[in-house]
Amino acid sequence: MAVRVQAERFDTGVEIEALVAGNFAIGGVTSFTGYVRDFSTESGVVAITLEHYPGMTERMLETIEAEARQRWDLEAALIIHRYGRMTVGEPIVLIVTASSHRQAAFESAEFLMDWLKTKAPFWKCEETKDGSEHWVDARESDDAAAARWGR
Amino acid sequence: MNVLYFAWLRAKIGSASEDLTLPEAVVSVGDLIGWLKERSPGHAAAFADISCVRAAINQEFVDLDTIIPPGAEVAFFPPVTGG
Numbered sequence: 001m002a003v004r005v006q007a008e009r010f011d012t013g014v015e016i017e018a019l020v021a022g023n024f025a026i027g028g029v030t031s032f033t034g035y036v037r038d039f040s041t042e043s044g045v046v047a048i049t050l051e052h053y054p055g056m057t058e059r060m061l062e063t064i065e066a067e068a069r070q071r072w073d074l075e076a077a078l079i080i081h082r083y084g085r086m087t088v089g090e091p092i093v094l095i096v097t098a099s100s101h102r103q104a105a106f107e108s109a110e111f112l113m114d115w116l117k118t119k120a121p122f123w124k125c126e127e128t129k130d131g132s133e134h135w136v137d138a139r140e141s142d143d144a145a146a147a148r149w150g151r
Numbered sequence: 152m153n154v155l156y157f158a159w160l161r162a163k164i165g166s167a168s169e170d171l172t173l174p175e176a177v178v179s180v181g182d183l184i185g186w187l188k189e190r191s192p193g194h195a196a197a198f199a200d201i202s203c204v205r206a207a208i209n210q211e212f213v214d215l216d217t218i219i220p221p222g223a224e225v226a227f228f229p230p231v232t233g234g
Contacts, residue, residue, distance in 0.1 A: 034234055050233065051158055053226060056210035081233060093234050113234060121207070122233025123158035135159045138230030 002077070003061040005052065007084040012094055019076050019096055026075045028102040030109040034093040036086045044129040047087045048136075053121035057081070064115045068097070071111070072104040079112060081122065111149050118146040152219070154187070156197070157228035160204065163197040173219075180206045181215035183225065203229055 002019075012033045020026050038045040061079050068077060076098040086092060095112045099105040124136040155168045177186050188198045198204060206213050207226040219225060 051161075052233070053155070053157055053207070053210070053228070056207060056226070059210055117234040118231065119212075120233045121157070121228060121231050123229060124232045125158070135162075135229065136232045138232050142234075 002079070003058060003065055004078075004080045005054075005057050005061070006080065006082055008082070010080050010082070010091060010094055012091065015078060015080065015094060016096055019078050020098055023075055023098070025100055026098045027100045028105045029096060029098045030102075030105040031097075032093075032095040032109055032113050033091050034113075036088050036090050036092055038088050043126075043132075045088060045126045046129055047085055047127040048092075049085045049125045049127065049133075050083045050092065051123045051125065052081075052083045056121050057083075060120045061116070064112060064119060067115070068108045068112050072097075072099065072108040073101075074099050074104060074108060077108070077112070079116070081116070081120065083122070085127075114142075114145045114149060117142045152222065153224050154183075155224065155226040157226065159229060160197045160227050164191070164193045178218055179215065180208070180213055180217050180219060180225065183219060184215070184227075197227075205230055 012031060016029055016031055020029055036048050065077055065079055068074065074097055078096040080094040082092050095109050097105045097108045125133055126136060127133050152171055152173055153168060154171055156164050161167050177183050184198050188195045205228055208217060208219060208223050
């Protein structure tokens with residue numbers, strides 16, 4: 001089980017291979033990779049800077065991961081979240097869950113992502129073509145997605 | 152006591168952290184916000200809409216009525232937008 005908070009890029013394929021290597025109890029792996037996208041199309045986002053709360057970030061991600069392990073029978077799990085400046089198209093976040101059975105892998109990956117979105121102390125600041133910057137607002141739909149898992 | 156600010160709260164206040172000695176009347180997180188708002192126009196702007204502010208004590212999310220323990224690390228930030 002692992003949590004990593006880093007500035008460097010990661011390679012989803014390499015991370016999955018490393019996580020499952022040698023564990024033959026694993027029947028399936030689910031992964032989610034989040035990318036920097038241009039989500040306010042009219043303004044033209046070219047990059048984002050992710051700020052975080054060092055210390056609390058790691059602590060919250062570890063708490064979330066422990067919760068997933070308690071709820072599902074997982075053979076392995078990995079959360080990687082980047083911070084700092086990233087340009088459009090770069091990966092930001094990776095969730096990998098591995099289990100004997102697909103249902104635990106699918107569900108726990110979705111749970112980890114939903115909880116991370118509302119509980120991990122990261123903040124996105126968008127940078128547009130004209131050089132202006134603005135902080136991204138939290139979305140109510142993320143709260144609703146996290147709430148369906150209970151507490 | 153150390154108070155940390157993140158994202159647009161940090162930008163509005165113009166500082167990532169402040170080492171402060173609180174008056175005795177400041178007991179809860181809500182009291183602290185009320186007191187901080189008086190410190191500068193930047194502080195007042197950062198805390199103008201409390202519905203957009205979240206707080207943590209010693210790196211755990213807390214409500215505004217939470218009592219601040221001695222020597223705590225208190226942090227203020229907007230709702231999180233990671234992932």
